[in-house]
Amino acid sequence: MKENNSEPTDHQLVLRVQKGDKRAFDLLVLKYQYKLQAIVGRFIRDTDEVADVTQEAFIKAYKALPKFRGDSQFYTWLYRIAINTAKNHLVSRSRRPANTDIDVEDAEQFANNDKLIDQASPENSMMTDELAAIIKHSLNALPEDLRTALTLREFEGMSYEDISAVMGCPVGTVRSRIFRAREFLDERVLSATNKS
Amino acid sequence: MNESKQRLTESVSALVDGEASELELHRILKELERKEALDSSQSNDQTLSQKWSRYNLISQAMASTPLDGKDISQSVSKAVARESTHKASVLKGIFQAKSLGQFAIAASVATMAIVGVQQLNNNSPLQDQGFQAADSNREASEQLQRPANQFPSGFQPMIEARTVNAGGSYKTSQQPPLIKLFIPSNDSQKSQLDLKAKDLVDKDSVENELKVKKDAPAK
Numbered sequence: 396m397k398e399n400n401s402e403p404t405d406h407q408l409v410l411r412v413q414k415g416d417k418r419a420f421d422l423l424v425l426k427y428q429y430k431l432q433a434i435v436g437r438f439i440r441d442t443d444e445v446a447d448v449t450q451e452a453f454i455k456a457y458k459a460l461p462k463f464r465g466d467s468q469f470y471t472w473l474y475r476i477a478i479n480t481a482k483n484h485l486v487s488r489s490r491r492p493a494n495t496d497i498d499v500e501d502a503e504q505f506a507n508n509d510k511l512i513d514q515a516s517p518e519n520s521m522m523t524d525e526l527a528a529i530i531k532h533s534l535n536a537l538p539e540d541l542r543t544a545l546t547l548r549e550f551e552g553m554s555y556e557d558i559s560a561v562m563g564c565p566v567g568t569v570r571s572r573i574f575r576a577r578e579f580l581d582e583r584v585l586s587a588t589n590k591s
Numbered sequence: 592m593n594e595s596k597q598r599l600t601e602s603v604s605a606l607v608d609g610e611a612s613e614l615e616l617h618r619i620l621k622e623l624e625r626k627e628a629l630d631s632s633q634s635n636d637q638t639l640s641q642k643w644s645r646y647n648l649i650s651q652a653m654a655s656t657p658l659d660g661k662d663i664s665q666s667v668s669k670a671v672a673r674e675s676t677h678k679a680s681v682l683k684g685i686f687q688a689k690s691l692g693q694f695a696i697a698a699s700v701a702t703m704a705i706v707g708v709q710q711l712n713n714n715s716p717l718q719d720q721g722f723q724a725a726d727s728n729r730e731a732s733e734q735l736q737r738p739a740n741q742f743p744s745g746f747q748p749m750i751e752a753r754t755v756n757a758g759g760s761y762k763t764s765q766q767p768p769l770i771k772l773f774i775p776s777n778d779s780q781k782s783q784l785d786l787k788a789k790d791l792v793d794k795d796s797v798e799n800e801l802k803v804k805k806d807a808p809a810k
Contacts, residue, residue, distance in 0.1 A: 432660025
C-alpha cells in the first residue's frame with residue numbers, strides 16, 4: 396500500500412509558518428487547493444462558492460496554525476477545517492448540506508483512500524481523469540529508467556533510498572531521474588492544457 | 592534552464608516527495624521571496640511556485656486523488672498577507688509548553704550548583720584548617736585534662752604558638768587564631784591552680800618585704 400511520504404514536507408512547511416514564514420503557507424495552499432476544493436465541492440455545487448469557502452478554510456487554518464501540535468497529519472486537520480467551514484456556510488445560508496452522508500471521517504477517507512475514488516462527482520473526476528489520461532500517455536513515452544524511478548515513487552510510495560536499492564544506483568541518480576521524469580510529464584501536461 | 596535554476600527545480604521535486612533537506616527548503620523559500628523580480632522575464636508557467644503546484648498536481652493525479660476547482664492561491668496569499676505573523680505566539684507557545692520542562696531542569700541544575708558550591712566551601716582547605724584548628728584545640732584540651740599531662744604544681748609551661756605559612760594559596764591572616772586555654776575541669780586541677788597562685792603571691796610578698804628591708808635605711 397502506498398504511504399504518504401509528503402508528510403515530512405508538510406511538517407517542515409508547517410514549522411516554517413509557525414515561525415512566521417508566510418511563503419511556506421503559500422506552498423501548502425498551492426499543494427492542497429485542488430484537493431480541498433474537491434472536498435468542499437461535495438457540499439456546495441456552485442464553483443464560485445466552493446472557491447470562496449475553500450479560501451475561507453485556508454485563512455481559518457492559517458489563523459489556527461499556532462495551535463496545531465502535529466498530533467494528526469496536517470492534511471487531515473486541514474480537511475476537517477474545510478468540511479466544518481463548508482457546513483457552517485450552508486447553515487448560514489439556511490440550506491441543508493448537499494451531501495449529508497459525508498462526515499469528517501468519511502472526508503478523510505475520501506481524501507486518502509484510493510478505493511473511494513468512484514464517490515467523486517463527475518465534475519471532480521473530469522479534471523482528475525483528464526490529467527490521469529495525459530500522465531498515462533506520457534509515462535509510456537518516458538525512457539525506462541525514468542519511468543521505473545517515478546512509478547516506484549508514485550505508485551509504490553517508496554523512498555529514494557529504497558528505490559536506489561531496487562534500481563542499484565545512487566540516491567542522487569534516483570532523485571535526478573524522478574526530477575527529469577516530472578519535467579517530462581509537466582511539459583506534456585502544460586502543452587495539453589494550453590491546447591484545450 | 593540554467594544550472595542553478597535546474598538544481599532549484601530538482602529541489603522542488605525532492606520537496607514534493609518529502610526528500611528535501613532544510614537547506615533546500617530554505618533556498619526554495621528564499622527564491623520564492625524574490626520570484627517577482629527574477630521571473631519577470633519568464634512566463635508564469637515556469638515560476639518555482641507553479642512548478643511546485645504542477646508537480647503536486649501530477650503526483651495527486653497519479654494517485655487518483657479527486658481534484659477540482661480553480662487557482663485560488665493568489666487570493667489566499669493576499670488574504671494571509673493581511674494577517675499577522677505567528678512568530679510571537681509560537682514563542683509564547685514554546686515558553687508555555689517546551690520550556691516548562693526545560694525550566695524544571697534549569698532549576699534543578701541551579702539548585703545542584705548552589706548545593707555543590709556550599710559543599711565545596713565547607714570542604715575547602717581554609718575550612719579544613721579551621722576544623723583542624725578546632726579539632727586540635729579540642730584534642731589539646733583533652734590531652735591537658737588527662738592525668739599524664741597535668742602540670743605539676745609550680746610548673747608553668749612556656750607555650751609558644753606560631754603561624755607557619757606552608758606556601759599555600761590561602762592567606763594566613765584568614766586563619767583563625769590558635770588560642771589554647773587551660774581550663775580546670777575538676778577540683779584537683781582547681782586546687783593545684785590555687786596553690787600555684789598562692790605560691791606566686793607568697794613569693795611576691797616575700798620579695799617585696801626583702802626589698803623594703805633593703806631599701807630602708809639602717810638604724
